[in-house]
Amino acid sequence: MGIRTVRRGEVAGRIRQADIQRVREQIDIADVISERVTLRNAGGGNQMGLCPFHDERSPSFNVTPARGVYHCFGCGVGGDAITFLMEADGLSFAEAVERLAAKAGFQVTYEDDAGRRSSPRHKPGQRQRLLDINSTATEFFQQHLTAPDASIAREFLTGRGFGKDAAEHFGCGFAPDSWDALTKHLRAKGFSADDITAAGLAKPARTGNLIDRFRQRLIWPIRDTSGATIGFGGRKLSDDDPGPKYLNTPETPLYKKSQVLYGIDLARKHIAHSGRVAIVEGYTDVMAAHLAGVPVAVATCGTAFGSEHIRLLRRFLFDSDSYTGEIIFTFDGDEAGMRAARKAFQGDQQFIANTFVAITPDGMDPCELRQNKGDQAVHDLIASREALAKFVLDNEIQKHDLDTPEGRTHAQQAVVPILGALKSGVYQNDYVKTIAAAVGADEADLKRAVRNARHGQGARPESSTTRRPTHQTDPVIAQAQREALKLALQNPALAGPYFDEVDSTVYTEGQYRVIREAIARAGGAGSAATAGANWASEVVAACDDMAASALVNELVVEPLFIDSAPDHHYVQRLLAQIQRPVVARDVEEMKQRLKRVNPSNDQEEYMRLFGELVAAEKQLRALRDKASD
The missing domain is CATH 3.90.980.10 (DNA primase, catalytic core, N-terminal domain)
Structure with a gap:
């Protein structure tokens, strides 16, 4: 029997089961996936890369060529080569099988319901x-x-x-x-x-x-x-x-121009092998670089280099905590080039890899450089790269007259936010020393200013009336925790059946956790009916912290963040929001533990951990669904 392929507007038709099996046997799934992801050996016959279906900083996308399957421990997707093409390219089952069969060098055969061979009768997708x-x-x-x-x-x-x-x-x-x-x-x-x-x-x-x-x-x-x-x-x-x-x-x-890089089809294997990519400006620059022996060059197409391009390149660079590569931007040394460098520096924070800038001499682009000075000049251009952060900092300092106190002060003020944005604390300390010497600033003072700038990003002033959380919890999650407590205090009959099932460990803010524990000591929101009007007072009495007691009295009268009357869906959504980050951290810890277990040496432990991980990922997906309802 064949597998029916009636999907997405196709008419009835079957691909022979033998052809489907032949595709699965002859296609190397690692070759298919490597067209979109750089894979590295993960031991036990497995390969690993950065998932193409979600953005991640640590590789959790696993491929097992011997079994012809893949699975991402981060987002839960998985399947075989056919499934991968269906998900990655939006193909129907039949289209994916046909493409893989063509890759393997044969043409699939269709058969009708009676088992007779027939021509393909499906309509290709758009x-x-x-x-x-x-x-x-x-x-x-x-x-x-x-x-x-x-x-x-x-x-x-x-x-x-x-x-x-x-x-x-x-x-x-x-x-x-x-x-x-x-x-x-x-x-x-x-x-x-x-x-x-x-x-x-x-x-x-x-x-x-x-x-x-x-x-x-x-x-x-x-x-x-x-x-x-x-x-x-x-x-x-x-x-x-x-x-x-x-x-x-x-x-x-x-x-989609924001997701396209010209030359990526020719450069991707070289990028993966060398851990390096050069961003040039146009089509002829890519051609010149490749022909000059720099086959890692790519270019954007009619748009600035942005976050989607970064996401694409990270997968090929294997840009993770375990591996670091190089991203080299080529710019003219004029004002437009400097603006492009500043923009690239902002995007740099999304890379783990090291970012550099190579300034083309005499305003020549790589194509003109090759024409005028030959292939070696293009090589030398890439070799002359300097750290992007250093280039941006030096350029900023050069705008000021360091021979005057005013100029040195202004230079220091100008570099502080740049230093504060550096992703590496080690590099930040090194640059602080260098810049302090350059502008005649006290190193300790400059370091303090940078630290304040770094911690001040996105910060909001505290309010004594709202008692906002004191450490860095996602504001959305912090608000959900606050809202859940308000519901438990103001409407315990509605919140109780759901609220009491979620213990205090998911309340990451100190005062909120104290109040959640006090509610439990008072018997839980589900028992509030017996307390009647004294419910809030019993929670206050159960608090062992004066500030938390005062906050309970505040939460009892604070309006809810919902215009209509709350229902059980609203309660469940809040509690799902609260639990999701905790379960996500558990999943990440399980993945790290699983990576440390070699399935060849301890298959029982590996399968036990894998089972726990699958269950946790299932719980996380359920929480995500509830949180977005």
Whole structure:
């Protein structure tokens, strides 16, 4: 029997079970996952990386190639290679099997309900249709690069040091000077007008007809980490073209510019191997760097380097507490470059890896540097990198006249917030010493100012009337703890059945925990009916802390943070919010314990811990669901 593949609008049809089994046997799941995640040996035949489905700082995504399965101990996802493609790319079961079968070098066979072989009858999902359109468009552009009217594009490439082999390696093409040449070609291949528009390759004209987005432009295909084309970038070649110098695919279901890095398909293995990535500015800079022997270069596509790019790169850098790599930004030494460096420094705090900056000489970008001074100059540019923090600090100090007391004071004031933002305390101390000497400041005074700046981030002044928590609990969680106590004191009949089941260990604030323990000593909220109007007084009497007693009297009359009458869903949501961080910490501790157990040496202990972890993860997911209701 085969497995039915009726999903997402597909008609009935089966892929032969033998073909599905063949995919599972022939596909190396580590190869599939490595297109999106750098995996490292974790012992016992397992591999580990940073999860592609949620952001994490310690790797908890485990792959077992021998069994063909993966599991993330952080977010709980798991499955085989087929499941991975379905989750990562939004494919149907049939589409995932077909893609993996093609990777293994064979074509799947379908059969009807009677077991007779038949042609595939499922309709590809939108993602697959758009990938097919982009693949066809790539071939169209590449074929036109050799046409007579594409001489202007070929001259552009050769003028920058890129020959035929380079153009083919990077997939360069040419969009002819025609209103609808590509659209007609795609329609002739059977693609619909809606899908062509959805792919961002054409747009409606005033007449209602579709016109090509890219015309008379040098074209670069923009690919995802697996090498699939998801969009295009086009460079203007004629002064008569009124459009922008560079034109990219608009936002589509495939192409999200904030998540795209040009060259990542070619660079990812080199990034994983070397633990280094170079961020350059454009398509030709990526080409120049790779051809010069720096194959770790990537570039953003029409947008600034941001948090989504960081998240993508962290997975390939294996950017975790156990491994540290290098991120090298290349900038011009002008004011615009300095602004870019400051922005990069802000993003630096999301990396564990070390971040550097390489300033291009004489305002030349890597492409111009290669043209004028050769491949070695590009190597030297990367080798000349300096710490991004040092570059930002030095640049800030240079703005001030250190020969005057006023200038030294202003310089010190300017660097304090930068020093306070440094992610490493060791580096911070080193820089404090260096900067203090540079600006003539007292080291102890500067260190105190930095410490105050660091602790002051996001801080709110205390209020004696609200008695806000004194140590750093998430404000949302702290508010949920306060609200739960108010409900137990003001409406014990509603809160009692749920409130009493959650003990004081989840109340992380000192005064709140004291009050929760006093409620328990008073018999619990569920017994408040027998106390009647004296319920709050009994809780006060059970408090062994005067400040907590005063806070009980305050909570009894403080309004709830809900406009309507509270119900049991509201109580459960609050208690789930309170418990979630505690259970999350338990899960993290279990994961660390599990990592220390070698399943080959102590399989019983490994499976026991694994069972506890699965149960805790299940509890955590349930709490997350309740907290978001």
